[in-house]
Amino acid sequence: MFEVACIQLEARDVSQYEQTEKEILEWIDSLCSEEKVDLLVFPECAWPAYFLRENEEAAELALKRTPNFMKEVAQRAAHYRVHIAMGLYVQENGLLRNAGFLWGPEGEILGRVYKSNLWHFDRKFIEAGELFSVIDTSLGKLGMMICADGRAPEIARILAEKGAEVIIDMANLVSSASSTTLLMNPQIEYMLPVRAFENGVWIILCDKVGLEAYSIMNTGRSCVINPLGHVIGSSPSDTPEALIATVDTEMASYPLPDKENRCFxxxxxxxxxxxxxxxxxxxxxxxxxxxxxxxxxxxxxxxxxxxxxxxxxxxxxxxxxxxxxxxxxxxxxxxxxxxxxxxxxxxxxxxxxxxxxxxxxxxxxxxxxxxxxxxxxxxxxxxxxxxxxxxxxxxxxxxxxxxxxxxxxxxxxxxxxxxxxxxxxxxxxxxxxxxxxxxxxxxxxxxxxxxxxxxxxxxxxxxxxxxxxxxxxxxxxxxxxxxxxxxxxxxxxxKTVITGTDVVLGRLPHAYKELRNTSRKEE
Missing domain, CATH: 3.60.110.10 (Carbon-nitrogen hydrolase)
Structure with a gap:
């Protein structure tokens, strides 16, 4: 059992990366000084922003600063003895990655994930990930995915088959409505509760609020979902805040049909x-x-x-x-x-x-x-x-x-x-x-x-x-x-959900080899 804090950030343009850095570090300092939390979760692309083309010069400066920013996060994880999960852009081997990192209480990087099910214009800028890791921590076995990954049932299933008890979902979920108080997204409304239920895992979703680049309206509604698919805590759709909830990894899940001897x-x-x-x-x-x-x-x-x-x-x-x-x-x-x-x-x-x-x-x-x-x-x-x-x-x-x-x-x-x-x-x-x-x-x-x-x-x-x-x-x-x-x-x-995202053509079947271990009966 542990305490998690989902830090629902205000979305900012990449040109405001310095303010974004300041706010993230202040959130960590403030929460860890005032609350007893074991895990802090930040959204997808918490650093430096989601849409980098809004100001390419600022994006280049921010990406150069990323290693220093990551050191600042690592130092705080070690200082406060907490786990921190955060989404951010990184450049690795000449490739731009939409990544998620998990720092441990020693300040070390325990694991990472790269967005796999790319959404809309993601494909123009980043490479799809094929890494579905489960990290054994003092809090339990944690898996990570990023935003639209929650739409693909294979990804959460692989993490669950590898033993994940909790799946952290770092997101920039988008929406539209006549009022920011009415924003909603299918992943929050029914997809992620089903992911939790069908895999018998906890899901921790952390999202942003507000408008980025005049066009990306973030849904907010960060939430924690138990293995029965019930939302036990959620944030509003229009307010930055820290949602704090208790995760009980010993909680029983619903007994689902056995997958043994089935051919998928x-x-x-x-x-x-x-x-x-x-x-x-x-x-x-x-x-x-x-x-x-x-x-x-x-x-x-x-x-x-x-x-x-x-x-x-x-x-x-x-x-x-x-x-x-x-x-x-x-x-x-x-x-x-x-x-x-x-x-x-x-x-x-x-x-x-x-x-x-x-x-x-x-x-x-x-x-x-x-x-x-x-x-x-x-x-x-x-x-x-x-x-x-x-x-x-x-x-x-x-x-x-x-x-x-x-x-x-x-x-x-x-x-x-x-x-x-x-x-x-x-x-x-x-x-x-x-x-x-x-x-x-x-x-x-x-x-x-x-x-x-x-x-x-x-x-x-x-x-x-x-x-x-x-x-x-x-x-x-x-x-x-x-x-x-x-x-x-x-x-x-x-099968196109939006330009760049297709539920058939966007799958990576060669990366789903783990599914063969439990759900494939050779013909």
Missing amino acids: ARLTDPTEKLPVTSLMAKPMVLAETGAVCSAAHFSAETADHYVAMASRMIRVLQDQDASLISLPDCGKKADFDEVVHKLRPLLNPKVVVCVGGLAEIDGHKKRAAIAFSKDNTYGPIFLDKACRPVVFSTEAGRIGLVIEEEMFLPEVARSMMLEGVQVLFWADAKRHAMTEKIARCRAAENRVFLIRAGCGDKEDNSFIVSPTGNICAITVPGMDQSASAYCLLGEAYS
């Missing part, structure tokens, strides 16, 4: 060999990929009642031009095969229905999911047999079936994305506190659509998420209802 070979395949890469390169008329997707939600007391409600929903939705329909889990209320048998004759030729429930295999009932049309069946996929994620090419697009807590593993949805999935269907029979955040994260980190079919309970619901992570249709809990959205499924093959 796609995660380390070369980008040029991925199915999604060839699909991304094919020309298309975006309007021709449009489809009405519908998420149905209803309760049923008996098998006959379930089939009757599903039949009514299908008739209504087909009249409203739905081509991909998800139904709530039929569970113990109806026989899985009987549901498919009775509903199939109702379908128009190009309509696909997805449903989860219990299906028989080897004489036992197992959790399963299936998709079917009037003429074809896709699956079933069984919960305990889903060792290799499968993508089906159907009349309504390329879909993947994910059952219950399998969605908690980022490798499942990630592998399906690399196989070229357009829509993830989540057959989920039990709502979790993290359900909505996980759904939004899986859609956004993979740039795909996601439809979650709830279990039909009064406190549950169904919804559709767009590739941006926004919920575009949702049902009201406790109401028999369907919610529909017009989805341009071709958008699932546009």
Whole structure:
């Protein structure tokens, strides 16, 4: 257990590097003199600034001063006997690096990281990092990542697989709003809580506030997130401050599905060999990929009642031009095969229905999911047999079936994305506190659509998420209802988040070799 202080700095232009240096050192002196803290965390590019082109002459002077600045930080770490994590630009072997350093209480550099998942114009100036180190310290095992690295599930996963108990995320998260008090970012809203949850680790995010170079509005909202995905402390979006929180590395995490004997070979395949890469390169008329997707939600007391409600929903939705329909889990209320048998004759030729429930295999009932049309069946996929994620090419697009807590593993949805999935269907029979955040994260980190079919309970619901992570249709809990959205499924093959950042082309699969140790079953 230890005390951490996230120092949320005011963003400044690189021309103000002298003031920036003074403020950073004053923050260290002030906090360590007044508070008992074990770890101080500063944002990405705390020194000298994030956008160096604002004043290239000042940037050159600042970068020359970097070694002296680092000595000042090291001296304070030793003097106050604290750990300090900080993001800064460094020049190494003729390369400019967006780096993060961890100093120990002796003033020594314990570890470093280089930004790997480059954001926007980063690629113009810096080299991507391939270093995912976990540092064994007196505080515990610490991993580090920088800003947009939090968007790539592989990076936090590698750190966790290497034993990280805490991941420090140094960031300059950007946003926009009509007021600085309203600023928010997807990483803060749902991505980083999911990273903490899916890896069973603490995440310490330190961000900046304010405007840099007239164009980079920092989000603030530095926070500390526990292994259950709960934010235990956060800063405002518009005020520099030191957020102090207690990190308990002994805290239990949620028991996640085992990854043993699963095949996630796609995660380390070369980008040029991925199915999604060839699909991304094919020309298309975006309007021709449009489809009405519908998420149905209803309760049923008996098998006959379930089939009757599903039949009514299908008739209504087909009249409203739905081509991909998800139904709530039929569970113990109806026989899985009987549901498919009775509903199939109702379908128009190009309509696909997805449903989860219990299906028989080897004489036992197992959790399963299936998709079917009037003429074809896709699956079933069984919960305990889903060792290799499968993508089906159907009349309504390329879909993947994910059952219950399998969605908690980022490798499942990630592998399906690399196989070229357009829509993830989540057959989920039990709502979790993290359900909505996980759904939004899986859609956004993979740039795909996601439809979650709830279990039909009064406190549950169904919804559709767009590739941006926004919920575009949702049902009201406790109401028999369907919610529909017009989805341009071709958008699932546009993997660009912003110019310079692509969730497929920006990956570094050759650097993810650690994932083979636990998640790759050789074919």
